[in-house]
Amino acid sequence: MSEVASFVRGTWTIAVYTWREGMRKKILMAILIFSVLVIAGSNFMTSFLTQVTPVGEIDMQAKQMKDLCVTAISIFGVLITIFISASVVPSEVENKVIYTVLSKPVRRFQYLLGKFAGVQLIVILNLILMTALFFVALYLKERIMPTLLLWSTLLTYFEFLIVSAFTFALSCAATSAVLPTIAGLFIYITGNLTEYLKDVFAKSGQTELWIDKMIGYISLGLYQILPNLQNFSLKNQILYLASNDPPRDILLPNLIAYGLLYAVAGYVMAYWIFRRKEM
């Protein structure tokens, strides 16, 4: 077998095994089941919510349902992403399975790539499952193919990929999943608030106080380092456009390249940490 083929095969073996193990985590299953319930029940819930509103508010109802589903997918999706990215490596170090795996003809780089790919399999699978449900629910409601959702899911995935890569990197330095989980949430939240950071910088410097300036520069620094995760959200378009419209005003290839770039940076960081990690 050629070197490349054996590299791919070894990586794939680890990825599939990571996926199989990850899907067994109870907390992940709980989040997934909960999100399925929310999405599947959204139709029912929103009609219940709008009972008090005047008749003829079908539009309003659909909008509320979309809002609920989009929010559910991003929140539950990101929770799954962060949790699984933060735990695959520390849990394997803790239970020492990593000793036997790394003593096989597997390079650390390859091991890490396999783990990361396994995490992506889990994230993608969950995302597909949730989107499919939303897709069906929306189709049943509006009787048009909600193709805009598919674009939205694609972009959401790249958003998750960035969060996943950095959480994963931090998990390589940690001994348990707790700190990287918290850090992952921090990345996700601040990554969604970068516009706000820019505002902070713009408004700073109005007084001559050094602390005011310092906060301004920290905000600017964060703004420049952190990925702007808002770019990946099509929520407003989903709410206000027809469900079968193509997405507007976004450069899809650029966004994907942007997402990949950050993800690669995260992975490189992970490898840099993991390369000399002592087991």
Add this chain to the structure above:
Amino acid sequence: MPAVIETQKLTKVYESSFRSQDVRALQDLDLTIDSGEIFGYLGPNGSGKTTTIKLLLGLIFPTSGTMRILGSDDIGAAAVKRRIGYLPEGAYYPDFLRGEEVLRFYGHLYGLGGSDLTRRIDKTIETVGMTGARKRMIRGYSKGMRQRIGLAQALLSDPDLLILDEPTTGLDPIARKEIRDILSNLRDQGKTLLISSHELLEVELISNRVGILYNGVLQTIGTVDELLTQRDVLIHITDPTGGLIAKLNTAGLHVEDATATKMVVRVPENLSVYDALEICRAEKATIQSIAPRRETLEELFVRVVGAAENKTLA
């Protein structure tokens, strides 16, 4: 023939946030293990055996010193690791898999597959005596069963070098015997084995060389025959008379297992057996047998570790 394992001044310090709490787990280890050797790596708890093994496998990194394995100094290289089988200490295996699935997983990591892998899995499962439990989940395995599966994954690729960290811990006497037979079998096939163990009797039975580590420092190393030279002579006696013991003791001889009807006189290497026999004859005791007795590995271990301990205390 080139050495299979070769370390020079291998040193490992586990650093902590306070320098005073750094652990010097291994100090200037010079160890050479040649092809075909069964090396018994001994030492009390915390002496640095596992540390050495982890260094050799690239799981941790040396503070200083060098090592070569199977002729290569690239410890992480896949080509080297392909020829190594490793059984970690008290390891744990993916417990959501069945016994045979775990082996398939590890087999894939070795780049094995297809009917070749299936054949190897059948064979190793047979070797470690897990045929009955191969389809059961690892989660439900007993400690000994896990240890057997661990041994199976180490043997799977038919490696040239086997590194086994406490292979018989947690096993029942019959399983121990079985494992010992597997290991001697491997020795007969010309494999090289590095076995860390606390089971001195076992090591004495299968190893041809041993090293004793204490506090990260290799205290003694050599072939079993070289090291276990101290030969006492035991004289078995029946019908001892009352004054015999006192006389023997004044001559500096130890009396063991004394009862009213028989006893054993131990003559240390530095004393004359003739003198001892003379005393016995004078006291009209019946001599049943006279046999040389080699020091056991356990005695050597206690002696070496005791001496090292005194040296550090002094």
